[in-house]
Amino acid sequence: MRGKRVRIRAKGRIFEGIALPSEDGKIVLKLDNGYNVGFYDYEIIEEEEFEVPEVKLPAVKEREGLKNVKVISTGGTIASKVDYKTGAVTSQFTAEEIVSDIPELAEICNISAELLYNILSENMRPEYWITLARRVYEAIKEGYEGVVVTHGTDTMHYSASALAFMLRTPVPVVFVGAQRSSDRPSSDAAINMICSAHTALSDLGEVAVVMHATTSDDYCHIHRGVxxxxxxxxxxxxxxxxxxxxxxxxxxxxxxxxxxxxFRRGERELQLFDSLEEKVALIKYFPGLTPEILEFFHDRGYRGFVIEGTGLGHVSTDWVDTVKRVAEDSLIVMTSQCLWGRVCDRVYDTGRYLLKAGVIEGEDMLPETALIKVMWLLGNFELEEARELVKKNLVGEINYRSGYEEEFE
Amino acid sequence: MRGKRVRIRAKGRIFEGIALPSEDGKIVLKLDNGYNVGFYDYEIIEEEEFEVPEVKLPAVKEREGLKNVKVISTGGTIASKVDYKTGAVTSQFTAEEIVSDIPELAEICNISAELLYNILSENMRPEYWITLARRVYEAIKEGYEGVVVTHGTDTMHYSASALAFMLRTPVPVVFVGAQRSSDRPSSDAAINMICSAHTALSDLGEVAVVMHATTSDDYCHIHRGVxxxxxxxxxxxxxxxxxxxxxxxxxxxxxxxxxxxxFRRGERELQLFDSLEEKVALIKYFPGLTPEILEFFHDRGYRGFVIEGTGLGHVSTDWVDTVKRVAEDSLIVMTSQCLWGRVCDRVYDTGRYLLKAGVIEGEDMLPETALIKVMWLLGNFELEEARELVKKNLVGEINYRSGYEEEFE
Incomplete structure (x- = not known):
């Protein structure tokens, strides 16, 4: 393999480093201090090709006394690696590669690694969740102590939700990503990965996301996937x-x-519900949006809708008739674009008209979680049953308010 | 006027209070301690009608030495008032009424009150923003020291953005609302209103939102409207x-x-740009959403789009062709559903394809603010000029990053 070292002038300064892959006439350099810089306007002063010696990674040996963790890669920043020496983007995602990058992992567990996908997180689609859920299910059946899924961060919470509904797991299923790739000094890849391995061995029995908790390298949070x-x-x-x-x-x-x-380790039996209805729409309401948007999706066969309403769960009053018509053969869930707080009916407003029209309140569910829940419900149940189940807390996605006392607030 | 006092049994307990207006067979009582409770299942034990003596509010006198503030009501919780004695929902929104509710205001400024609308905040529409902007413009021309706009909280930030773009103001234009109505002991109406009056007199020259800063009754934050x-x-x-x-x-x-x-008081000249293009769509992307949604709006004459992409500003790669086609005669701005942070192009992903296809990055603008900005730009400028202006910070809606150094992070 050959690499290229260049010296350029840009923005009135001199930069020197390894040229990384780029496009659009942009040059990107990995500087010797590990940082990357990119420029459109630049002048090459000097460049030199060099031969990069092939590195043979030592085989990873299973250590006695350590438990087995399955690591499944779906792509994303945490799996991508720009070779410091060649500038090539490479990732075989073998156990050898992971442990060579993050040697601490070999002290924590025996890793079995698998590259399932290598896609950009924004290209994640419901059909990929099905394959992923099946693969995780198999890994759990094979007896792994826990499963770590490496994932791009853009849609990781959607995917974690999907697996939380599709899979009742007795062991930890931990999604982990990185906001900065491992070739950058500020990368969070290593600590996130180490913390996710510890979580995979822990007394947890549900789908979680493990990521940096603070802007420093202190510790990670274990988040409920939904x-x-x-x-x-x-x-x-x-x-x-x-x-x-x-x-x-x-x-x-x-x-x-x-x-x-x-949920604790072993608390729930392993179960797989590997069906999702893809035709579900998440619609964020805004002043001026007309209810035709519902009909657009409905005409295309969509029977599941999650509305991101304003405040406690509102849309304009002139939506009521359309909502009523669409709700006849559909499941419509109301969530809030506030994100924090709860959607609930109130005493003096149009909220009650929406409920009468057939809208179901999403309680304190995130809009993204509600979307996945509806995909999952319509994929596995009849409409009537789905309407009942959507109100119920199935995997920790809803926390009910305490009851009528709440009105005293 | 007549009121009704009732005693009921519900949830195994006895409740007594003034019956408030409600519907759907629900009963809502204002208890003597000021709290409201509502029940669907209840039994009336006793009820008694009573005559409520009419209250004549004392006229509010202008005080010498105090400055004049215009208060314009558009409706919402802060303007709605359930009469404690009758149970009727009333609001004339006169200066007398406001000052009778919040006597402290009379010590701060001379209030001139006006009921412009009485609509639910979720029913706010671009055409109402135009009327509101014109009315505020006139009030500033009339010489008021500042203007307070009372507003329902659901869409208050959309409306504040709209006025920030439509109106270059040399004086404070303060939006204020309440999360709890003034008939509830936990109401934030009074302190929000008092703080907004102080802000209206302050050395501010822009559109702001003034609301509770903490869950206690400590102080309010003055937020930039955009x-x-x-x-x-x-x-x-x-x-x-x-x-x-x-x-x-x-x-x-x-x-x-x-x-x-x-922006300081007097820093900008008063200017009104009272035109908005209503046909602008805010689209939140989610895994599985197909780009047909762009065509749906485009076919209906929409030429402005704000996409709420994932992460740094992404949609699925299979959107690129449609985006390119629609962008030919439209303005498409990319924002992030993360809400916090900045949309920006990156070295190794599809983001650059979207830029090539004609998408303009919304920098650190909120999706809601970007929506309003595009409505305003397309209402007041030709497409080419709008495309240039959308990248520029016009009223504080964009904070630029420091430049190429950012890549060193």
Missing amino acids: KVRKNHTSRRDAFESVNYPPLGRVWSDGRIEWIAER | KVRKNHTSRRDAFESVNYPPLGRVWSDGRIEWIAER
Whole structure:
């Protein structure tokens, strides 16, 4: 393999480093300090090709006394690796590669790695969730102590929700990603990966997301898969639990502090419901949006709808008639674009007209979680049953309010 | 006027209070302690009608030395009032009524009140923003020291954005609402209103939202209108500044602590741009959403689109062709459903294909703000100019990153 080292002038300064793959006439350099810089306007002063010696990674040996963890890769920043020496983007995602990158992992568990997909997280689709759920199900049946799924961060919370509904798991199923790739000094890949391995061995029996809890390298949060959301485009602590506390904190030395009620290891029997209805729409309401949008989807065969209404769960009053018509053969769930808080009926407003028209309130579910829940319900149950089940807390996605006392607030 | 006092049995307990208006067979009682309770299942034990003496509110006198503030009501919880004695929902929204409710206001400024609309906030529409902007413009021309707009909280941040773009104001234009109506002991109406009056008199020259800053009755935040969002369905501190600090804190005694850079009183000349293009769509992307949604709107004459992409601003790669076709005669802005953080192009992903296809990055703009900005741009400028202006910071809606150094993070 050959690499290329270049010296350029850009923005009035000199930069020198390994040229990384790029496009559109942009040049991207990996500087010697590990940082990347990119420029459209630049002048090459000097360049030199060099031969990169092939590195043979040592085989990973199983260590006695360590438990087995399955690591399944679906792609994303955490799995992508730009070779520091060649500039090539490579990833075979073998156990050898992972352990060579993060040697601490070999002390924690015996890793069996598998590259299931290598897709950009924004290209995730319901059909991929089905394959992933089946693969995780098999791994659990094979007896792994826990499963780690590496995933791009963009849609990781959608995927975690999907697996939480499709799979009742007696062991930890841990989604993990990285906001900064492992070739950057500020990368969160290693600590996230180490913390997810510890979580995979823990007394957890549900689908979780493990990611940086703070902007420093302190510890990670273990988030409930159906209660987590990416709330920042770039920060390492972008993932936050919404309307439920993180399940716990996990440090890279293996210490875990549980915070909230969780499903425990072995609490639920392994079950797979590997069907999803893809034709479900999430619609965010805004002032001026007309209800034709419902008909657009309905005409195309959609029978599941999640509305992201305003405030406590509203849309314009002129939606009521259309909602009523569409709800006749569909499941319509109301959530809130506030994201935090609960959708609920109130005493003096149009909310009650929507309920009469057939809208079901999503309680404190995130819109993204409600979307996946409806996909899953319509994929596995008849409409009437789905309408009943959507109101019920199935895997921790709903926390009910305490009852009528709430009106005293 | 007649009221009705009832005693009921519900949930195995006895409740007594004034019956409030309700529907669907539900009974709602205002208890003597001021709280409301509602029940579907109840039994009336006793009821008694009574005559409510008419209350004549004292006229509000202008006080010398106090400055004049215009208060314009558009409806919402803060303007609605359930009469404690009769149970009737009433609001004339006169200065007398406001000052009788919140006597502190008479010490702060001379209020001139006007009921412009009385609509539910979820029924807010672009055409109402135009009327509101014109009315506020006139009030500023009439010489008021500041303008307070009372508004339902559901869509208050959309409306504040709309006025921020439509109106370059040399004085404070303060949106204020309440999460709990003034007939409830936990109401935030009074302190929000008092703090908004102080803000209307302050050294501010832009459109702001003033709401509870904490869950206690401490102080309010002054949020920049284009940088604020309702982030909780019911909490009193539901409004949060996103990607910019609150402009300041304001206490009910009139103390103001400025936090962030702001437009100052008199800094900008009064200008009105009272045109909006209503046909602009905000589309939240989710795994599985097909690009036909763009064509649906485009076929109906929409030429403005704001996409709420995932992460740094993504949609599935199979959107690129449709995006390119639609972008030919449209303005498409990419924002992020993360809400916090910045949309930006990156080195190794499909983001660059979207840019090539004609998508313009919304930087750190909120999706809701970007929607309004596009409505305003297409209402007032030709497409080419709108495409240039959407990237520019016009009223504080964009904070640019520092430049190429950012890639060093």
